Amino acid sequence: MSQQPALSTATPVLQVSGLETHFAARNGIVKPVNGVSFSVSRGKIMGLVGESGSGKSMTGYSIMGLIDAPGKVVGGSILLDGREVRGLDAESLRALRGNRIAMIFQDPMMTLNPVLRIDTQMVEAIQAHEDVGRHAALDRCRAALAQVGIASPDQRLKSYPHQFSGGMRQRVAIAIAILLKPDVIIADEPTTALDVTIQGQILAEMQKLCRESGTALIWITHDLSVIAGLADQVCVMYAGRIVERGSVDDVLDSTAHPYTLGLLNSVPSRNPRGQRLRQIPGMTPSLLNLAPGCPFRERCAHATRECLEDPLLEPVLGHPTDAASAAHQVSCHHPLQTGIST
Amino acid sequence: MSVFIIRRLLQSVLVLVVMSMLVFAGVYAVGNPIDILISPDATQADRDATIRAMGLDRPMWLQYAYFVKNALAADLGKSFAFNVPAIELILERMPATLELASCAMLMAVVIGLPLGLYAGLKPKSFAGKTIMTLSIFGFSLPTFWIGLMLIMIFAVFLGVLPSNGRGATALLLGIPVSFLTWDGLRHLALPAFTLALLNIALIIRLVRSGTQEALLMDYVKFARAKGLSDARIIGVHVLKNIMIPIVTVIALQFGSVIAFAVVTETIFAWPGMGKLLIDSINVLDRPVIVAYLLIIVTLFIFINLLVDIAYSLLDPRVRLGESDS
Known part of the structure; x- marks a missing residue:
C-alpha cells in the first residue's frame, strides 16, 4: 500500500461514478444511492449535503465497502488513486479501510468502544495494516493525538472513552482516522452532535489537517452553513441522486436547484427575525420503488409536467463561463436563473 | 475497592442473620424430629432424656439463641442422625x-x-x-x-x-x-x-x-x-x-x-x-x-x-x- 504517484492536485484521488447501492426489501428495492458521481482531489474538501434519508451517509458507507446485507453496491465504479475499489474481495477492502480511506462517524459517544482503552483502540488500528511493534505504534498515536489538539497524550492514551467529553472523543476518532495518513477521509456529520464552539474548532483543525497532509476530505452534513466555511466543492443530494454540484461559491451564491435554495432558506440565520422559519414543504419521498421523474417535484413550486421525466445533471447556463463554473451542474428542468432571491 | 468489599461483607452478615432466622423457623415448622429419631418402643424416661440431650425441650427462641451462640464459635450443631458435627x-x-x-x-x-x-x-x-x-x-x-x-x-x-x-x-x-x-x-x-x-x-x-x-x-x-x-x-x-x-x-x-x-x-x-x-x-x-x-x-x-x-x-x-x- 505504499505506491504514491506524484502528488498532483489536478487528478482526483477519489473518483466515484454512477454509484448505485440497492437494498432488497420485502416489497421492492430501495435505492438510497442511485447513480452518484463525483470526484475529490488531494487536499480538497468536498461537502456532501442533503436532508436525512437523502442517501449521503449511504454513499459514504458504499465507498468504504461497509454496506451490510441486504444492501449491496450494484453499479458504478469507485476509483481510488486510479485503482478500481468496487468488487474487491473482503480482505483487500479491509486492507484499504482505515489505511487508504478512513471514516469518522456522527456520534462520538458511540464510535469508541466503551470497554477498551484509547491506546488499545489506536494501536490496533495501526497494527491492522502495518507490522509495527507496540512502542513504535504508541509513538505515532501520541503524535496523532497531539495533532488533533489533545493535551497530555500520554495520560490520555491510558484513559477510557467515558473519561472524555464528546468533543474530545471526536478528536480521538479523528486522530484514529489520520493515524495512517489516508488518501481520503469520509466524515459523516462529525460535528452534528457537538456544541457550536467545539464544532468550529474541529472544522478548523480538519481543514488544516487536510491541506497539510494532502488528504481529500468528504464532509457529509445537512448543514449548509458548515459547508460554506469549510468546503471547496459541494454536492447536494436528494433521494439518492446528486441534484446540484459545483464550487461552494457557485452553489451557494448562484443556486440553480430549487431544493438547494430550500435548504439554504431553512438555515435559521438567513430568515428575518420574528418571522416564521421558512421550510421546504413535505417530506423526502420514500425510496422504495421510487417513480421515475424528478424526485423533488412533489415539493417543488416550479414543477411542471416536464418534471415527470428524469432530469439530467447538466452544466448550469447563464453564468459567467470561467473554468470553475463550467463544473457547476444541476439536475433540474427549471433551474433557477437569478441565484438566491430573498 | 476495599471500602466496597468491607461494606459488602457487613451487608452479608445482615443477610446471614436474617436467613438463619428464616431457616430456623422454617425447619422448626416442618415437623418434630423426635417422632422419627426415637424408636416408638422407647420408654418415656428415655424419650425425655434424649429430648433434653438434643435441647429440644426448650422454646424455639431459646433454641435459636443457643444455635447463634454456638454458630459464633463455628459450631453449627451435631447431626441428629450421624452424631457428628453437621x-x-x-x-x-x-x-x-x-x-x-x-x-x-x-x-x-x-x-x-x-x-x-x-x-x-x-x-x-x-x-x-x-x-x-x-x-x-x-x-x-x-x-x-x-x-x-x-x-x-x-x-x-x-x-x-x-x-x-x-x-x-x-x-x-x-x-x-x-x-x-x-x-x-x-x-x-x-x-x-x-x-x-x-x-x-x-x-x-x-x-x-x-x-x-x-x-x-x-x-x-x-x-x-x-x-x-x-x-x-x-x-x-x-x-x-x-x-x-x-x-x-x-x-x-x-x-x-x-x-x-x-x-x-x-x-x-x-x-x-x-x-x-x-x-x-x-x-x-x-x-x-x-x-x-x-x-x-x-x-x-x-x-x-x-x-x-x-x-x-x-x-x-x-x-x-x-x-x-
Missing part, C-alpha cells in the same frame, strides 16, 4: 458437588459461547436457526428426564458411560477429585452434561442476543472502518462488551447448580451435598439442614461479590463503592 458432614460432601457444578458450568461456557456467537453472527443461516431451535429443548426439558434419558442411552443401550458414583478419585491438595482420572471423568460426563444443558441453552440465548445488539453499535462499524479483521472485532470488541450480562448469569447459575444439584445427584447417585440434604430432610435432621442452607447462602453472597468485582474489571465505567445506592 458442618463436617457437609464439608466432606462439598468437593463432589463443587466438582460437578464446576464441570457443568465449564461445559456450558465452552459449548454455549461459540454456538451463541455463531447464531448471533449468522442468525439467518440454517445452522444458526438449528442452534436456536435446539436451545429451546435445553430450556424446556426437565433435568430429571434428561438425566434418565442419558442413562438409558449411554449407560444402558450403548454401555459406553457409567451411570452412578464418582468412579476412581485422585487427591488434589488432599481433596478427592474425579476429573484427574480417566474413570472419574467418565463418571462425571453424564451428570455434568445433565446439569450443563439448561445453562448451555441460557448462554446461547444470551450470547446471541448480545452479539446481535453489539453488531449494530457504531463502535463495531467504526472498528470495521479502521480495517480490523473480523476475528479481532468479534473476539475483542464484541465479546468484551457482551461478557457483562453473561458473567452475571454464569455466576448466578453456578450458585444455583450447586444449591439445586439435588435431583441430578440423586439420579446419578453422586455423593454430593444435594443427596445429603435430601437424606437429612427425610429424617428431619435439623442441624444439617440449617447448616446446609447457611452454607449455600454464604456461597451465593460470595459469588455475588465476585460478580461485582468481575464487573469492574470488564467495564471501566463501573467503579466499585463510589455510588452504590
Whole structure:
C-alpha cells in the first residue's frame, strides 16, 4: 500500500461514478444511492449535503465497502488513486479501510468502544495494516493525538472513552482516522452532535489537517452553513441522486436547484427575525420503488409536467463561463436563473 | 475497592442473620424430629432424656439463641442422625458437588459461547436457526428426564458411560477429585452434561442476543472502518462488551447448580451435598439442614461479590463503592 504517484492536485484521488447501492426489501428495492458521481482531489474538501434519508451517509458507507446485507453496491465504479475499489474481495477492502480511506462517524459517544482503552483502540488500528511493534505504534498515536489538539497524550492514551467529553472523543476518532495518513477521509456529520464552539474548532483543525497532509476530505452534513466555511466543492443530494454540484461559491451564491435554495432558506440565520422559519414543504419521498421523474417535484413550486421525466445533471447556463463554473451542474428542468432571491 | 468489599461483607452478615432466622423457623415448622429419631418402643424416661440431650425441650427462641451462640464459635450443631458435627458432614460432601457444578458450568461456557456467537453472527443461516431451535429443548426439558434419558442411552443401550458414583478419585491438595482420572471423568460426563444443558441453552440465548445488539453499535462499524479483521472485532470488541450480562448469569447459575444439584445427584447417585440434604430432610435432621442452607447462602453472597468485582474489571465505567445506592 505504499505506491504514491506524484502528488498532483489536478487528478482526483477519489473518483466515484454512477454509484448505485440497492437494498432488497420485502416489497421492492430501495435505492438510497442511485447513480452518484463525483470526484475529490488531494487536499480538497468536498461537502456532501442533503436532508436525512437523502442517501449521503449511504454513499459514504458504499465507498468504504461497509454496506451490510441486504444492501449491496450494484453499479458504478469507485476509483481510488486510479485503482478500481468496487468488487474487491473482503480482505483487500479491509486492507484499504482505515489505511487508504478512513471514516469518522456522527456520534462520538458511540464510535469508541466503551470497554477498551484509547491506546488499545489506536494501536490496533495501526497494527491492522502495518507490522509495527507496540512502542513504535504508541509513538505515532501520541503524535496523532497531539495533532488533533489533545493535551497530555500520554495520560490520555491510558484513559477510557467515558473519561472524555464528546468533543474530545471526536478528536480521538479523528486522530484514529489520520493515524495512517489516508488518501481520503469520509466524515459523516462529525460535528452534528457537538456544541457550536467545539464544532468550529474541529472544522478548523480538519481543514488544516487536510491541506497539510494532502488528504481529500468528504464532509457529509445537512448543514449548509458548515459547508460554506469549510468546503471547496459541494454536492447536494436528494433521494439518492446528486441534484446540484459545483464550487461552494457557485452553489451557494448562484443556486440553480430549487431544493438547494430550500435548504439554504431553512438555515435559521438567513430568515428575518420574528418571522416564521421558512421550510421546504413535505417530506423526502420514500425510496422504495421510487417513480421515475424528478424526485423533488412533489415539493417543488416550479414543477411542471416536464418534471415527470428524469432530469439530467447538466452544466448550469447563464453564468459567467470561467473554468470553475463550467463544473457547476444541476439536475433540474427549471433551474433557477437569478441565484438566491430573498 | 476495599471500602466496597468491607461494606459488602457487613451487608452479608445482615443477610446471614436474617436467613438463619428464616431457616430456623422454617425447619422448626416442618415437623418434630423426635417422632422419627426415637424408636416408638422407647420408654418415656428415655424419650425425655434424649429430648433434653438434643435441647429440644426448650422454646424455639431459646433454641435459636443457643444455635447463634454456638454458630459464633463455628459450631453449627451435631447431626441428629450421624452424631457428628453437621458442618463436617457437609464439608466432606462439598468437593463432589463443587466438582460437578464446576464441570457443568465449564461445559456450558465452552459449548454455549461459540454456538451463541455463531447464531448471533449468522442468525439467518440454517445452522444458526438449528442452534436456536435446539436451545429451546435445553430450556424446556426437565433435568430429571434428561438425566434418565442419558442413562438409558449411554449407560444402558450403548454401555459406553457409567451411570452412578464418582468412579476412581485422585487427591488434589488432599481433596478427592474425579476429573484427574480417566474413570472419574467418565463418571462425571453424564451428570455434568445433565446439569450443563439448561445453562448451555441460557448462554446461547444470551450470547446471541448480545452479539446481535453489539453488531449494530457504531463502535463495531467504526472498528470495521479502521480495517480490523473480523476475528479481532468479534473476539475483542464484541465479546468484551457482551461478557457483562453473561458473567452475571454464569455466576448466578453456578450458585444455583450447586444449591439445586439435588435431583441430578440423586439420579446419578453422586455423593454430593444435594443427596445429603435430601437424606437429612427425610429424617428431619435439623442441624444439617440449617447448616446446609447457611452454607449455600454464604456461597451465593460470595459469588455475588465476585460478580461485582468481575464487573469492574470488564467495564471501566463501573467503579466499585463510589455510588452504590
